Amino acid sequence: IAGITQAPTSQILAAGRRMTLRCTQDMRHNAMYWYRQDLGLGLRLIHYSNTAGTTGKGEVPDGYSVSRANTDDFPLTLASAVPSQTSVYFCASSPGLEGTGELFFGEGSRLTVL
Amino acid sequence: GQNIDQPTEMTATEGAIVQINCTYQTSGFNGLFWYQQHAGEAPTFLSYNVLDGLEEKGRFSSFLSRSKGYSYLLLKELQMKDSASYLCAVKDSNYQLIWGAGTKLIIKP
Numbered sequence: 001i002a003g004i005t006q007a008p009t010s011q012i013l014a015a016g017r018r019m020t021l022r023c024t025q026d027m028r029h030n031a032m033y034w035y036r037q038d039l040g041l042g043l044r045l046i047h048y049s050n051t052a053g054t055t056g057k058g059e060v061p062d063g064y065s066v067s068r069a070n071t072d073d074f075p076l077t078l079a080s081a082v083p084s085q086t087s088v089y090f091c092a093s094s095p096g097l098e099g100t101g102e103l104f105f106g107e108g109s110r111l112t113v114l
Numbered sequence: 115g116q117n118i119d120q121p122t123e124m125t126a127t128e129g130a131i132v133q134i135n136c137t138y139q140t141s142g143f144n145g146l147f148w149y150q151q152h153a154g155e156a157p158t159f160l161s162y163n164v165l166d167g168l169e170e171k172g173r174f175s176s177f178l179s180r181s182k183g184y185s186y187l188l189l190k191e192l193q194m195k196d197s198a199s200y201l202c203a204v205k206d207s208n209y210q211l212i213w214g215a216g217t218k219l220i221i222k223p
Contacts, residue, residue, distance in 0.1 A: 042118065042201070042213030043157070058210070090156060101145070101205060105156035 002026050006091050006106035013081050013113050021076045021109045023091035031094045032074040033058075033103070034066060036087040043090065049074055050096075081113045116140045118214035120202050125220045126192055134187045134200050134217045142207020148176050148187045149201040151216065157201055160187070189219075197221045 004025045013019050025032065030051045035043040045058030049068040063085060065077045074093075078085055091106040117139045126132040138146070145164040149157040163169055163178035163185060175188040187200055199216040206212055 040122075040215060042215045043203075043211075044213075045210065048210070101209065101211075102147075102159045102162065103149075103157075103211070105158070107156050 004091055004093055004104055004106035006089075006109050008109060009107065010110045011112070013078075013111060015082055015113055016080050019078045019081055019111070021078075021089055021091075021111070023074045023076070023106060024072050025074075025091075025093045025104075026072065027093060027095075027104065028071060029093035029104070030071070030096050031101075032068065033092045033094075034064070034074070034076045035090045035092065036060065037090060037108075038087050046076065046089075078111075081111075083113045085111065086113045087111060116204075116206065116212045118202055118204060118212055120200075120214040120217045122215070123218045123220065125222060126189075128192055128194060128221055128223050130192050131188065131190050132192060132219065134189075134202075134219065136185045136187070136202035136214060138183050138185070138202070138204045138212070138214075140204045140206045140212055143180060144205040144207065144209055146176075146178055146185050147203045147205070147211070148174075148185075149203065151199045151201060153198070160200075192221050194221050194223070 007022045033048045034046040047066040049055045052071045089109045092103040120136045148160040151157040161176040168177045173190045178185045201216045202214040203211045
């Protein structure tokens with residue numbers, strides 16, 4: 001049972017470079033999310049998708065873009081990385097918005113921008 | 115603005131009971147969640163409350179008072195493996211989760 005798979009698990013990146021974090025789920029969940037987690041702060045939503053073909057901006061979307069071409073994949077792209085984007089990134093999915101809406105998280109991608 | 119408050123860190127003894135509090139101010143309310151996160155790992159779901167009262171699940175219980183904007187997570191018979199961060203999150207009127215910064219729980223022998 002894979003659940004949610006993120007890649008890479010860790011990456012060091014030079015400022016100004018483009019980077020795509022991959023996220024794939026095999027649970028056929030409608031909703032998917034990208035969060036960043038920084039020390040002392042709660043999880044902050046970057047972008048989300050309620051269903052394939054639609055995306056929305058979260059709390060901290062600047063400098064990031066997403067796409068949702070199909071149900072399973074939800075990549076996050078940093079067009080030109082900056083040091084403030086150093087963080088741990090979590091992809092998550094849930095069956096839908098309503099109800100318990102329990103989130104299932106990937107293992108995280110630790111990104112360092114130098 | 116929307117806000118979730120929980121203590122930054124708590125310490126408890128193995129075998130004891132600990133209560134982690136969470137207060138919230140959000141635009142709308144569609145449920146409150148508790149997640150557990152071990153260091154270096156992903157958060158995992160613990161509990162969900164949408165109605166007032168206590169939800170019990172084994173050694174863990176979660177309580178909600180919507181009128182007070184308050185919840186707590188109660189952990190009984192603490193084990194060393196319970197050392198982790200505990201995240202409180204509220205689903206707002208747009209069905210988006212607002213997260214607290216988490217409470218780091220340290221268990222001592």
